[in-house]
Structures are given as structure tokens and as C-alpha cells.
Amino acid sequence: MTPSSRTPNTSDIVIAGLGMTPVGEHWNLALRELALEAITAALNDAAGLRPNVLYVANMLSPILSGQSQLGALLADFAGFRGIEAVTVEAAGASGGAALRQAELAIASGSADLVLVVGVEKMTDRVSSDVEAALSTASDADYEAVHGATRTAQAAMLMQRYLHEYQIPADALSGFGLLAHAHAVANPLAMFRKAISPEAYARAPMLSEPVSIYDAAPNADGAAAILLARRGSIPERLDRPTVGIVGSAVATAPPALHDQDDPLTLASAARAAATAFQRAGLTTADVDFFELHDVFSVFAALALEASGFAGRGEGWRLALDGQGSRESQLPILTFGGSKARGDTGGATGVYQVAEAALQLQGRAGEAQVAGAKIGMTQCVGGSGGTCATHLLAILEAA
Amino acid sequence: MTEASPIPMLRPNLDVGIVGYGAYVPRYRLPAREVARVWKAGMGGTPIEEKAVPGLDEDVITMSIEAARSALARAGIDPTQIRAVWVGSESHPYAVKPTSTVVAEAIGATPHTQAADWEFACKAGTEAVQAAIGFVGSGMARYALSIGMDTAQGRPGDALEYTAGAGGAAVILGPADESLAIFESSYSYSTDTPDFWRRANETYPEHGERFTGEPAYFEHISAAGRALMTSLEATAQDFTYAVFHQPNAKFPERAARALGFTPEQTKPGLLVPRIGNTYAGSSMIGLAAVLDVANPGDRILLVSYGSGAGSDAFSLRVTDLITPRRDKAPSVETYIARRTEIDYATYARYRGKLTLK
Numbered sequence: 001m002t003p004s005s006r007t008p009n010t011s012d013i014v015i016a017g018l019g020m021t022p023v024g025e026h027w028n029l030a031l032r033e034l035a036l037e038a039i040t041a042a043l044n045d046a047a048g049l050r051p052n053v054l055y056v057a058n059m060l061s062p063i064l065s066g067q068s069q070l071g072a073l074l075a076d077f078a079g080f081r082g083i084e085a086v087t088v089e090a091a092g093a094s095g096g097a098a099l100r101q102a103e104l105a106i107a108s109g110s111a112d113l114v115l116v117v118g119v120e121k122m123t124d125r126v127s128s129d130v131e132a133a134l135s136t137a138s139d140a141d142y143e144a145v146h147g148a149t150r151t152a153q154a155a156m157l158m159q160r161y162l163h164e165y166q167i168p169a170d171a172l173s174g175f176g177l178l179a180h181a182h183a184v185a186n187p188l189a190m191f192r193k194a195i196s197p198e199a200y201a202r203a204p205m206l207s208e209p210v211s212i213y214d215a216a217p218n219a220d221g222a223a224a225i226l227l228a229r230r231g232s233i234p235e236r237l238d239r240p241t242v243g244i245v246g247s248a249v250a251t252a253p254p255a256l257h258d259q260d261d262p263l264t265l266a267s268a269a270r271a272a273a274t275a276f277q278r279a280g281l282t283t284a285d286v287d288f289f290e291l292h293d294v295f296s297v298f299a300a301l302a303l304e305a306s307g308f309a310g311r312g313e314g315w316r317l318a319l320d321g322q323g324s325r326e327s328q329l330p331i332l333t334f335g336g337s338k339a340r341g342d343t344g345g346a347t348g349v350y351q352v353a354e355a356a357l358q359l360q361g362r363a364g365e366a367q368v369a370g371a372k373i374g375m376t377q378c379v380g381g382s383g384g385t386c387a388t389h390l391l392a393i394l395e396a397a
Numbered sequence: 398m399t400e401a402s403p404i405p406m407l408r409p410n411l412d413v414g415i416v417g418y419g420a421y422v423p424r425y426r427l428p429a430r431e432v433a434r435v436w437k438a439g440m441g442g443t444p445i446e447e448k449a450v451p452g453l454d455e456d457v458i459t460m461s462i463e464a465a466r467s468a469l470a471r472a473g474i475d476p477t478q479i480r481a482v483w484v485g486s487e488s489h490p491y492a493v494k495p496t497s498t499v500v501a502e503a504i505g506a507t508p509h510t511q512a513a514d515w516e517f518a519c520k521a522g523t524e525a526v527q528a529a530i531g532f533v534g535s536g537m538a539r540y541a542l543s544i545g546m547d548t549a550q551g552r553p554g555d556a557l558e559y560t561a562g563a564g565g566a567a568v569i570l571g572p573a574d575e576s577l578a579i580f581e582s583s584y585s586y587s588t589d590t591p592d593f594w595r596r597a598n599e600t601y602p603e604h605g606e607r608f609t610g611e612p613a614y615f616e617h618i619s620a621a622g623r624a625l626m627t628s629l630e631a632t633a634q635d636f637t638y639a640v641f642h643q644p645n646a647k648f649p650e651r652a653a654r655a656l657g658f659t660p661e662q663t664k665p666g667l668l669v670p671r672i673g674n675t676y677a678g679s680s681m682i683g684l685a686a687v688l689d690v691a692n693p694g695d696r697i698l699l700v701s702y703g704s705g706a707g708s709d710a711f712s713l714r715v716t717d718l719i720t721p722r723r724d725k726a727p728s729v730e731t732y733i734a735r736r737t738e739i740d741y742a743t744y745a746r747y748r749g750k751l752t753l754k
Contacts, residue, residue, distance in 0.1 A: 027612055204441055268410050 006336070008373065009280040009391045011243035013103050015391075016113070016228040017046025018353040021206030022188045023221040023341035025123040031076045032067050032113030035119040039078045042115070043226035049226060049233060051115035053105055054085035057098035058118070059345035061087075063133040064125050069142055074117060084111075091296060091380030092288035093138035093249070095116065095223070095348020098248045100228075101381050102227045118346030119222040130218055134135075138151050139255035149205040151215060152380050153256055154295035161263060162209065165312035169209060170298040173200045176213035176248035176338050179293060182325070183335025185365035186387020190219050207275040214296040219341030223349040225356070230394070240358045240397045244358045245373075246279025246351075246390035248272075263312075265298070267386035268305035268377060275388040276307075285308045286390075288330040288358060290351040292379045294335050302377055303331075306388070314328050325368045330358025333358060348378035403600040404624045407527065407583045409534020414576020414711070415568045416474065416540065420685040421460045421462065422564040422672050422732035427744045429559045435497025435741045436539040436554045444645040445540035448562035448673025449546045450744055455563075456490045459545045462503045464567035468542065469504060469579070472569045475572055476504050479569070480538030481511040482531060485521025485677045486565075487595070487602075489514050518593060519642055520703025521545060521677040527709055530571040530580055533552065540571045547676035552601035553750055558618035560645055560669070564732075565678020566685040578688065578697065578709055578720040582629055586621040587707030594704065600622075604704075605740070611647070613706050617641065618652045621708035622700045626656070633657030637695035640683035642702035644674045652700075665690050671733055677703075684713075686729040693717045 018140020026034055035056070043049065056070040067073065088098035088384075093116040102114035122130050131151070135144040138153065162171065177200060183189035203211035212260060229241065250270035256262050276282055283306065293299040300314035308329060309317055317323055322332045327386030334340055334354045337347060355374035357363045376387045399414040425664065427450050428624035429443035451460065469476055489496045497512040511532075515521040523546015529541035544567040549559030573579045592613035595602035604615075618641055633639070639658045641649040646669055655665045668675075669730050675682055679700040687697055702708050719735035745751055 025607065025611075027608060121609070 005047060006281055006285045008245040009278070011245045012230050012275065013106050014241055014243045014394065015156055015225060015356045016043045016045060016049055016233055017226040017228060018190055018224065018356055019045055020223040020350060020353050022221045023343055024190045025119070026220040027124065029362060031061060031067060031119060031121045034121060034220060035074050035117050035266065036078055038119070038222035038224040039115065041118050042226050046226045049113055049228065051113045051226060052083060052111045053114045054080060054083060055098040055102050055114065056085065056087045056088055056118045056119065057094040057345045057349055058120060059089055059094050060120060060122060060133050063136065064130065065121055073306065075144060089345065090349055090385040092292060092344060093378045093385035094345030095350065096376065096378040096389060097348070097349050097385065099110045099225065099348060099352055099389065100247050100293055100387055103244055103247055106227060106229050107287050112229045114227045115224060117224040118225065118349030120344035120346045121217040121220045122344060123220050137384065139143060139253065142257070147262050150381065151207045151210060154215070155210045157256065157262060157382070158209050158214065158295065159216065159299040161176035161300065164263060167181060167315065170200060171215060171315045172300060173197060174315065174323065175293050175296040175299040176200060177361045178318050178323045179332045179336040179338035181371045182332055182366065183339030186334040186340060189335040189339055191339045198323070199318065204255040206326060210295060216294045216337035217340035218342050219239060221343035221346055223346055223348065225349060225353055227371070230323055237397060238278050239360045239362065240393045242356050242383065242391055243394040244389055245392045246275040246281065248278065249385065250274065250276035250389045251385050254381050256382045258341050260384065265305035265379065267303045267381045267383050268388070271386040271388040272306035272377065279390040281373065281390060285373050286305060286375045287373050288368045290333065290334055290355055290374070290375055290376040291331055293332060294342055294379070298379060302379065306377065327344050330368050333368055334362070348376065351376035351378060352389055359391055359393050404584070404628060406625070406628045407530065409530055411534050411536060412573035413530045413534045413570055414573045414579035416571035416575050416577065417470070417472025417565060417569040418681050418685050418688055419464040419471065419726050420564070420566040420729045420732060421464040421660065422449045422729070423451040423455055423460065424735050424737050425452060425739050425747065426736050427739055427741070431741045432559045444559050444647070445670045446561060446675055447671065448530040449564050450595055450739065450747055451563040453747055456647060457484070457486045457488050457546045457548055458490055458496050458499045460563070461496065461500045461544045461564065461567065461706055464544060464546065464565060465500055465504045465542060468567040468569045470726040471722040472571070474540060476506045477509065479510055479542050480505040481532055481541035481542045482506050482540065483513055483515055483525035483528065484544045484545050484546065485515035485525045485670065486516065486545070487518055487521065487676055488515065488550065495561065500544070504704020504705065509678070519676045519679055520701040520707055520709055521710040522619060522681045524702035526568060526570070526587055526711070533570045538709060539609050540569055542567060543567050545677040545681040546627055547672060547678050549676040550595070550601050555601070557604065559730050561675040562662040562675050564672055564675040564682055566681040568681070576716060577722050578713040578715045581714055582625060582626045583709065583711045584621055584628070585707060585709045586624065588617070590706035592704050592706055594678060609704070613704065614644065614702050616709040617706050618700050618702050621710040625712060625732045626708040633662070633697060636662065636698045638665060638687045638691065639698040640680055640687055641700050643667060643669035643683060644704060646670050668729065682729060688719065689723065689728040689730065691715045691719060
């Protein structure tokens with residue numbers, strides 16, 4: 001990692017507090033209890049500040065938990081009865097999209113303190129139900145109805161990637177290996193165990209060529225972040241002030257066959273470019289990147305779309321030591337979706353919380369030394385929505 | 398505040414033991430690789446080697462009768478002295494009409510007898526054993542026959558089809574001084590945990606996938622096993638053998654390790670790799686296999702598990718009477734060795750998987 005040189009554009013939006021639950025199978029907690037655990041942790045972290053507005057990032061609750069209107073439910077359950085509260089849904093990009101809405105609410109001047117909680121509960125139902133629910137992120141009329149699950153689509157995309165660039169079958173193995181190695185340092189991760197290249201080679205196939213080590217596990221979890229207008233809250237001296245210096249949400253057709261080029265994550269390219277432009281930064285300034293490795297091929301495509309690698313070169317950034325916490329561009333520093341566990345609509349909130357911990361110097365064993373600027377990116381479905389965030393230290397402690 | 402009361406162990410007024418036991422395993426074997434061949438293009442792991450499959454003319458009634466006859470042969474008692482014939486299964490041939498009356502009639506225990514069918518998923522058999530301990534231990538009956546037997550249902554293509562096997566065992570309980578193994582203590586642990594079920598009029602069971610592990614099987618087996626061992630002030634080293642419900646090979650091995658048992662202690666009773674999960678028969682036929690090799694003085698821990706969910710735990714001490722009685726009926730190994738391998742098509746026919754009308 002090289003310390004960044006450029007100074008980002010200033011920002012009014014700072015992270016006042018954050019909290020995350022362990023990621024895994026929370027069979028003993030209801031969706032609201034899981035969310036409350038993260039909310040309580042975030043508000044404690046914010047020294048008791050209370051939000052004016054709540055945005056809930058969630059994708060599957062209406063289908064898997066039979067519950068919609070999470071805004072009202074969680075505002076009440078968390079003790080904020082009456083405040084403005086709504087759900088933001090953009091499949092796997094819900095978390096980043098909800099944060100974006102929170103930033104806009106503060107930027108518009110309508111709120112000073114906005115709480116974002118990403119919550120997802122996937123493991124209470126059998127896997128066929130969960131797979132069907134996740135398929136709603138694709139085009140229902142033209143993809144899902146024909147049985148093209150997201151795993152099947154990822155398999156086609158991965159096959160195309162391997163074929164188009166004529167690279168080895170294990171070219172994408174670096175992402176899974178890296179994620180598992182990094183998750184060892186994350187006490188909240190679902191799988192805190194490194195895997196070997198041999199284990200990758202032997203892994204059972206889910207949908208050829210996607211093996212279990214190319215696909216993130218579905219998990220339960222909740223993460224919460226309290227965003228504040230800088231100046232509206234007391235300055236803290238115990239940790240660096242971390243702000244959101246650039247963010248963007250962009251879209252592309254949800255259906256793979258409607259995309260101009262399925263091997264280009266067009267929504268990610270747009271969101272990254274816009275976020276960089278808003279922040280006044282470039283890829284060279286980024287000290288680490290929390291990307292969305294829901295399938296390994298998407299990790300490679302994210303690196304390419306965001307400008308870190310040329311077309312067909314993204315897979316190299318997870319091999320030969322690259323991507324590690326000591327490398328030029330650390331990725332998946334807390335284990336990513338592959339090993340932390342993928343919490344669907346909550347993923348983007350986990351990513352930003354993890355990035356904030358890195359910049360605040362609170363990442364513990366997972367710390368990237370000297371990190372000043374971090375980037376996060378979550379993707380909905382096969383690239384229909386992408387939310388990208390750039391975070392920076394605004395003021396040292 | 399009241400003081401926490403100790404965990405209630407189950408102790409009868411009179412000491413009770415097993416006076417005779419018998420097992421049954423049908424001869425047909427379906428290798429797990431056959432299921433993988435048909436449903437998984439031969440890929441993926443298999444949880445066991447093969448499972449026992451009943452023939453066209455076999456069901457829980459016929460299988461229970463054979464096991465009960467072996468138990469009678471070992472017990473050497475007059476069947477008219479039996480005051481209860483209880484059959485635990487989730488494959489009773491009739492929804493309404495007892496399995497147990499047919500079994501009782503066939504072995505000559507009628508008419509002065511209780512007869513009832515028990516249902517508690519895979520622990521229906523040991524539930525009938527708990528009840529028999531009470532029945533005999535109270536002095537209401539001199540002998541009671543408890544059977545755990547199944548021809549388990551596995552939905553074609555489901556993960557459980559690899560293991561859903563057939564077989565089980567029968568035990569005749571009676572006074573301790575006539576017993577080949579005496580119950581030291583027992584305990585039951587039950588909660589409302591919906592991990593596996595089959596609704597009325599459904600052909601195949603459903604299950605909660607990974608939910609069947611940690612909060613279901615492991616929670617109940619460990620809680621029951623640990624409570625019983627604690628009350629006896631015993632550790633794993635104090636037992637010669639341990640038998641756990643065995644839905645696959647991995648679960649009982651892990652449960653045994655967690656309670657401190659070695660593979661040597663569990664191996665004689667771990668039959669699932671070779672006959673599959675015999676559901677209500679599973680832990681009971683494991684006990685039968687251990688009794689086939691046990692010596693006087695040996696101590697055995699038996700912990701069943703039934704989905705829904707609960708575990709029964711028993712501590713048994715083997716007596717000198719094991720030696721003269723053991724060879725009066727076929728051993729479990731004899732049944733396992735009597736093996737005819739079949740392919741998936743034959744299995745589908747024998748198990749009525751093909752709907753012809």
C-alpha cells in the first residue's frame with residue numbers, strides 16, 4: 001500500500017457511529033432483534049446520539065420473513081416511534097443505496113442525523129426458497145421464470161470470462177483464497193478459516209465452473225451506521241473523523257442479455273466514475289477497496305469496471321500476494337462476502353462500516369496500516385444496480 | 398427465589414434391565430453412489446456407503462416380528478408373560494390400526510397385553526423403552542417388549558435419500574436379576590424444535606436443512622448425554638461403549654467427540670455407514686450390536702435423538718447373563734453380512750417409488 005497523496009474534496013457527511021452483528025445463522029433472533037442489535041451498537045458507538053431519519057436496507061424480508069414496511073417496524077422497535085423511516089431496496093446494492101439516500105437527506109438540509117441499518121435474514125428458510133427469493137433480483141419475466149438462478153447466471157458469466165480471456169480454470173481462485181485468509185482476522189465473520197489452493201481445486205461445483213469457493217454463502221446479519229452533518233455533533237478527539245467524500249448509485253439493465261456487454265459491469269463503471277469525480281480522487285488514491293465478491297467473477301469485473309485493472313486483467317489483482325493487506329491495493333480486508341458471509345441487502349452497510357473501521361484505525365487484526373482513503377462497492381443482481389462510496393479521514397484524532 | 402433443582406433423572410421403584418434383545422436388517426443394499434449416479438451425475442460426497450432396503454414383502458410389522466422373536470429366544474421367557482408390546486416407528490403400515498397388535502399376536506403375547514404404536518420420529522423406539530422401564534419398574538408388569546423399527550421414507554433426489562434405511566431392534570425389559578444388562582439411570586430431554594417432519598397424508602418427510610444439526614441433533618444429544626453423565630458422576634472414560642442416534646456417519650462421530658468418547662468406544666455400535674439411518678431403529682440396533690460384543694461388567698451409554706425434538710439417554714451395565722444368551726439368536730453382523738446389492742431401479746420398484754396409477 002502506498003499512502004495516498006491527493007486530498008479529497010471536503011465533505012459535510014461524517015460517520016458518527018457504527019455497529020455490526022456477527023454474520024452467520026441467527027436462528028434464535030427475529031429480523032427486528034437482529035436489526036436492533038446493530039442499531040444499539042451503532043448508537044452506543046455514537047455516544048448516545050439519536051437519529052431524525054431511518055433508512056432500512058433490505059431485500060428479502062417481504063418474501064422470506066413475510067414482513068414489509070421495515071422502516072416503521074424498526075423505528076418503533078428501536079425506540080424512535082414516529083420518525084421518518086423507509087426501506088431502500090436495490091437487491092445486493094440495497095445497503096449502498098440506502099446510505100446514498102441518507103447522504104442526500106443530510107445534503108439537502110432536511111436532516112442532521114440519519115441512521116442506516118442494513119438487515120437481512122436468509123437462513124430461516126430452506127435453500128430452494130432462498131434461491132427463489134434471490135432470483136427476484138434478476139428479470140422476473142425473462143430470466144427467473146425460466147429457472148436461470150443467479151448462480152446459473154454467474155456460472156455462464158464466469159465461463160464466458162474464462163473463455164474470452166483464455167485464462168486458466170483457477171484464474172479466479174485468488175478472490176476466495178484472499179477472502180478466507182482475511183476473514184481469520186474478523187471476529188464477526190462466518191468462516192474464519194483460510195483455505196488452500198488445493199482445497200479450491202477440489203471444491204464441489206454449484207454450477208460449473210462456479211464452485212463453493214467461487215460463491216458467497218447466504219447469511220443473516222445486520223449493520224448500522226449513524227451519519228451526521230459535520231458540525232451538528234460534538235467533535236470527537238478519541239478517533240479520526242471519517243467522512244463520505246464521494247458516492248454514487250448507477251444502474252444497468254438487470255437482465256444479463258439486455259446488457260451491452262455482460263463482461264463489463266456498466267453500473268459499476270458509472271458509479272465508480274461518478275464517485276471519483278465527486279470526491280476529486282482517482283484509483284491511484286485508493287488505499288483499499290471493499291468490493292462485492294458475491295461470486296468470484298464479479299470481483300474481477302468490479303476491479304475492471306472501477307478502473308483498477310484493464311479488461312480481462314481483474315483476476316490478476318488477487319494473485320501472487322496482490323489484494324493482501326500489505327499489497328498495493330488491499331481488497332476484502334474483513335473477508336468480503338465470501339468469508340464474512342453475504343447478507344444480501346445489508347452487504348453495503350457492512351462494507352462501509354468495515355471501511356470506516358479501517359480509516360479510524362479500529363480494524364484490529366484486520367487493520368490496513370496507514371489507510372487514509374477507502375472505497376466500497378456493492379452490486380445488485382447481475383449488475384442492475386451499483387452503489388459506490390469513497391471514504392476519507394477528514395481530521396486526525 | 399427457589400434454588401435450582403437438580404436435573405430430574407428417571408429411576409423406577411424396582412431395578413429394571415434387558416432380559417432379551419433382537420435385531421433385524423433386511424438383506425437388500427442400495428449403495429449411496431447409486432443415488433449419486435441417478436441424481437447428482439455421480440458427483441458430490443456421499444454420507445454413507447450403503448443403506449438397507451426392505452424387500453417387497455417386508456414392512457415394519459414383519460421386521461418387528463423377526464426382531465421380537467429373537468428377543469424372545471434370548472430372553473427364554475413365555476410370551477404370555479409380556480404385558481406390553483410397544484412399537485416405535487415412523488413407518489407404521491397403517492395410519493389407523495396398530496402395528497403392535499399384529500406383532501403381539503404373531504409372537505404369542507395376546508390377549509393379556511397392552512399394545513400400542515409410538516411416534517416420535519427417530520426416538521419412538523427409545524421412548525417405548527423409557528415407558529417400559531416405568532411399566533416394569535413400578536411392578537405393573539413383569540415383562541414389556543419395546544421395539545424401534547423403520548422402513549424410512551426418503552424423497553427421491555432429497556439429501557435424505559442416501560441414508561433413509563430399514564431395520565431396527567427389539568428389547569424385552571424385565572426384572573434386573575433376570576437381565577443381561579441393567580439400566581442404571583435414564584433421562585429424557587424434549588423441546589419444540591421443528592427440524593424434520595412429515596405431515597398427515599404426506600408420502601415423504603421435509604426437513605430444515607442445516608437446522609437439523611446444531612439446534613436440533615447436537616443440542617439434544619449433548620444436553621441429554623451430559624445431564625445423565627453428570628448425574629452419575631461419570632465421564633466418557635467410565636463407559637466401555639457409547640451409542641448415539643446415527644442419521645449419517647458424521648453426526649454421531651462429532652457428538653461422541655464432544656462428550657469425550659473415542660472412536661474405539663463408538664465403533665461397535667456405529668452401523669449407519671453400512672445399513673443407513675434406520676430412524677426409530679437407529680440407536681436401538683446400535684445398542685443390539687454393542688450387546689453382541691459386550692462383556693459382563695461393561696458399561697454402555699445410549700442416547701437417541703428424535704426430530705421435533707428430543708433425546709433419551711440411558712446408562713446400562715452388562716451382566717454375566719449376556720454370555721449364555723448372546724448366541725441364541727442371529728447377531729446384527731449376521732444380518733449385515735447377509736447382503737444383496739441392488740441398483741436404483743430395483744430400489745425404486747421395491748420401495749414403490751414408481752407411481753403406476
